[in-house]
Amino acid sequence: MARRTNEIGISMALGARNGGVQWLVLRESLSLLVIGLAIGLPATLVATRLLRSQLYQMSPSDPIVFIAATLGIAIITLLSAWIPSRRAASIDPMVALRYD
Secondary structure (H helix, E strand, O other): OOOOHHHHHHHHHOOOOHHHHHHHHHHHHHHHHHHHHHHHHHHHHHHHHHOHHHOOOOOOOOHHHHHHHHHHHHHHHHHHHHHHHHHHHOOOHHHHHHOO
8 A cells, every 4th residue: 555655646636536546456455366266276176185185074175165265365355455445545635645
């Protein structure tokens, strides 16, 4: 957020609404979440097949565990992006433009 304060100030000075500024911040985090899940889920499936002997009372592709882990990561990512996006939407444009 510190890197993008000037960018946010310019867009707010040009008339961006709070929702638009929040979406600007959230979009970056969501794209990283999608990329991470697209790489991580297949890699995890491969890794569990390799570690089958070390998994205690669990199948290598237990859907409950995969869904719970994916939802947990998604919720934490959204929460950690939503808080700074609300803060960014409340920035005074003049303060943001002077920020360096």
